[in-house]
Amino acid sequence: MTYSEGDGGVSGQSLMFAATPLNMRNHRLQWLFRALFGLMTLILVVPVGIIFGVLLVRGGPAISFEFLFSYPSDGMTAGGIWPALVGTMWLVAVSLIASVPVGVAAAIYLSEYAPDNWLTRGINLAIINLAGVPSIVHALFGVGAFVIFAGFGTSILAASLTLAVMTLPLVIVATRESLQAVPMAFREACWNMGATRWQTIRTVVLPNAISGILTGVILSVSRTAGETAPIMFTGAAFFFPFLPSSVFDQTMAMAMHLFVISTAVPGAPDELKYGTALTLITLVLLMNAASIWFRSYLRGKKKW
Amino acid sequence: MLAKRVKRSAPMDLDHRGRAWYIDKAVTFLVFVGGISAIIFIIGIFVFITKEGAGFIVGPLNVREFFASLTWRPTSSQNPSYGVLGLIAGTASVTGLAMVVSVPFSLGAAIFIGEFATGRLRESLKVLVELLAAIPSVVWGFIGLSIMNPLIIDMFDVPVGIGVLNSGIILGLMAAPIMTTIAEDALKAVPDTYREAAEAMGATKWQVIFRVVLPAGKNGLVAAVLLGVGRGFGETMAVLMASGNAIQIPTSPFDSVRAITATIAAELGDAPVGSDHYRALFTLGILLFVVTFIINLTADLVVKGARRA
Numbered sequence: 287m288t289y290s291e292g293d294g295g296v297s298g299q300s301l302m303f304a305a306t307p308l309n310m311r312n313h314r315l316q317w318l319f320r321a322l323f324g325l326m327t328l329i330l331v332v333p334v335g336i337i338f339g340v341l342l343v344r345g346g347p348a349i350s351f352e353f354l355f356s357y358p359s360d361g362m363t364a365g366g367i368w369p370a371l372v373g374t375m376w377l378v379a380v381s382l383i384a385s386v387p388v389g390v391a392a393a394i395y396l397s398e399y400a401p402d403n404w405l406t407r408g409i410n411l412a413i414i415n416l417a418g419v420p421s422i423v424h425a426l427f428g429v430g431a432f433v434i435f436a437g438f439g440t441s442i443l444a445a446s447l448t449l450a451v452m453t454l455p456l457v458i459v460a461t462r463e464s465l466q467a468v469p470m471a472f473r474e475a476c477w478n479m480g481a482t483r484w485q486t487i488r489t490v491v492l493p494n495a496i497s498g499i500l501t502g503v504i505l506s507v508s509r510t511a512g513e514t515a516p517i518m519f520t521g522a523a524f525f526f527p528f529l530p531s532s533v534f535d536q537t538m539a540m541a542m543h544l545f546v547i548s549t550a551v552p553g554a555p556d557e558l559k560y561g562t563a564l565t566l567i568t569l570v571l572l573m574n575a576a577s578i579w580f581r582s583y584l585r586g587k588k589k590w
Numbered sequence: 591m592l593a594k595r596v597k598r599s600a601p602m603d604l605d606h607r608g609r610a611w612y613i614d615k616a617v618t619f620l621v622f623v624g625g626i627s628a629i630i631f632i633i634g635i636f637v638f639i640t641k642e643g644a645g646f647i648v649g650p651l652n653v654r655e656f657f658a659s660l661t662w663r664p665t666s667s668q669n670p671s672y673g674v675l676g677l678i679a680g681t682a683s684v685t686g687l688a689m690v691v692s693v694p695f696s697l698g699a700a701i702f703i704g705e706f707a708t709g710r711l712r713e714s715l716k717v718l719v720e721l722l723a724a725i726p727s728v729v730w731g732f733i734g735l736s737i738m739n740p741l742i743i744d745m746f747d748v749p750v751g752i753g754v755l756n757s758g759i760i761l762g763l764m765a766a767p768i769m770t771t772i773a774e775d776a777l778k779a780v781p782d783t784y785r786e787a788a789e790a791m792g793a794t795k796w797q798v799i800f801r802v803v804l805p806a807g808k809n810g811l812v813a814a815v816l817l818g819v820g821r822g823f824g825e826t827m828a829v830l831m832a833s834g835n836a837i838q839i840p841t842s843p844f845d846s847v848r849a850i851t852a853t854i855a856a857e858l859g860d861a862p863v864g865s866d867h868y869r870a871l872f873t874l875g876i877l878l879f880v881v882t883f884i885i886n887l888t889a890d891l892v893v894k895g896a897r898r899a
Contacts, residue, residue, distance in 0.1 A: 299809055310794075312794040313794070315794070315796055316794050317793055317838050319794075319796040319799075320702075320706050320796075322698070323699070323701050323706060324696045324702050324706065324707075326694070326695045326698030326699050326702065327695075327698065327699040327703065327715060329695055329697065330695045330719075330722075330763075330766055330767075330770070331697050331715075331718055331719075331722070332702070332724055333727075333763065334763065337733055337737060340737055341733075360882065387624075388622075388624050388627050388798055390624070391620060391621045391623070391624025391625065391627075392621075392624040392625050392627055392628060394621045394624070394625075395621040395622055395624055395625030396625060398621075399618065399621060400623070400625065404612060405626070405705070407631055409625060409626060409628055411887070411890065412628040412629040412631070412632040413628045414886055414890055415632050415882075415883055415886050415887070416628055416631060416632050416635075417822070418817070418820050418821075418882050418883075418885070418886040419632075419635060419824070419879060419882060419883075420823070420824025420825070420826060420851055420878050420879075420882055421727075421824065421825075421826055421827075422824070422826040422851045422854050422855055422875070422878070423635065423639065423824070423875050423878050423879050423882075424635070425854075425855075425858075426638075426639045426642070426854065426858075426871075426872055426875040427634070427635040427638050427639060429642075429858070430638035430639060430641060430642045430872070431634060431638045434642075434863065435638065451631050451635075453626070454628065454631065455628065458628065482610050482611065482613075482614035483614055483616070483617075484610075484613060484614040484617040484618070484619070485712070487612060487617075494700045508724055509724075511594075511726075511727070512724075512725075512726025512729070513726065513727075514725070514726070514727065514728040514826075515727075515826040515827055515851075515855055518855060518859070519858050519859060520895045541726055541728045542728075544728050544729070544732055545728050545731070545732075545827065545831070548731075548732050548735055548736065548831070549831060553712035556736070559732065559736065560736075563729055563732050563733075564730060566726060566728075567725060567726070567729050570724055570725065570726055571721055571724060571725075574724040575721065578717055578721075582713075
């Protein structure tokens with residue numbers, strides 16, 4: 287006996303929950319769509335896995351203590367990447383010094399002070415747009431504002447400030463999120479003790495949000511380290527055979543170095559290029575992984 | 591000691607204006623300045639690129655030639671020509687191909703991650719997508735140049751592997767993680783009560799997705815695609831390295847093209863400060879800024895429209 291619609295299960299108790307043809311069809315379709323979308327996800331992820339594998343296989347042998355810690359030689363067709371590594375650290379450090387205080391201040395304003403008015407909407411819109419401005423336009427801004435107008439010339443300072451403006455939205459958004467995650471009751475308790483707004487922020491809100499802020503900062507470090515276009519004309523040199531000694535020097539940088547040896551140095555061996563690419567991508571991905579790990583660790587630790 | 595402190599501050603402290611009060615006011619001001627910094631910078635960007643490009647706009651710019659001519663010859667001393675049609679065609683073809691490649695896959699991946707995958711699988715996929723989004727553009731360019739290039743030459747038996755196809759695929763892979771993340775957020779924003787209501791009516795999971803979740807989240811999905819387009823439009827290094835840099839309207843996917851962004855990156859270093867060429871490059875920057883501004887604004891409005899509905 288088959289179960290048909292309208293039976294209400296009266297005539298066949300045991301078959302009440304058996305699958306109808308419609309159920310079967312739905313089930314098959316369900317499976318089909320699941321497989322289809324799963325496949326799409328796979329197609330998105332797999333090529334990148336392959337690419338990373340190729341980078342690892344071809345670049346891995348090039349990476350050695352000597353490669354990381356020696357200067358490029360023979361017109362950049364041999365030697366290592368030490369000045370580029372140091373240069374990237376300079377750029378990251380200086381741009382953090384500029385972007386973190388401003389970004390955190392902006393996030394504090396948006397999360398703790400800003401009323402819901404046109405100005406706040408304008409700020410939010412500006413943040414979205416700042417994040418969407420093409421990196422080469424940031425470069426043009428850096429040239430116009432820092433290199434020429436402010437008179438810094440092509441220097442670490444000009445390049446770092448350009449990078450800082452570019453990563454500012456990242457810092458603001460991450461910080462604002464972690465500030466807003468602090469429960470309102472914490473602030474109210476503190477205000478009720480007679481604390482001022484700033485005392486509340488300094489002693490209650492920021493300590494509770496600091497780890498979330500750090501997560502955002504690590505992300506912006508990884509972004510800063512990988513950017514090329516904004517520093518091309520503001521402070522990164524093709525080849526600069528010294529380590530920079532002040533923020534007014536030019537410098538080499540990892541991302542720029544990879545661009546230069548893969549497009550502008552005819553005799554550069556593949557090994558060198560793959561090695562540089564692998565170092566850069568490892569640097570960036572490690573920092574991102576650290577930030578992701580940090581975030582999930584915190585999520586597990588949170589008490590509220 | 592406590593009594594002493596109270597005694598001293600009491601006459602002045604009628605309206606609680608102690609040191610803490612002044613610090614609080616100062617911080618409020620500083621934080622406000624930080625708060626409007628984003629506005630200052632976005633205006634600053636516009637002002638400074640306009641300042642450098644203005645000399646070209648009021649001077650040698652011929653709007654008709656600018657948008658309709660294929661000849662971009664800014665360095666010619668006798669007869670410089672500034673036609674960006676070829677550059678626009680380059681940007682459009684590469685971005686277009688990138689979207690054709692990446693939109694279906696990133697929306698599919700967003701649906702899988704947001705609706706089908708659960709628990710550990712879902713978390714690890716999300717982490718993976720986030721890591722993909724972090725790969726620097728110069729590394730993508732390098733991948734196009736040294737991995738995709740020989741691959742395309744072998745597969746299609748063409749002499750050169752860098753061009754529309756190469757940079758389109760690279761750009762698609764770059765834009766996909768961003769679109770996936772935003773689209774997944776849009777699906778997550780659809781209230782669970784909608785899903786529960788549909789499931790209570792006997793709908794299967796895919797019916798819930800197609801009949802309920804996708805229509806409810808469609809504005810967010812449109813915004814995700816728009817932001818992906820914006821990303822592709824503004825990408826510089828990958829396009830510079832993987833598109834071949836010949837100015838022309840492409841007729842086949844293997845043709846070499848030059849994007850607007852790549853033109854600025856390739857030529858700014860050689861253009862003397864203050865020359866017409868230099869100013870023309872800043873004018874291209876203004877064009878990029880305005881178009882991305884419009885794209886971002888539209889995406890924002892689309893999302894807001896969804897929230898109001």
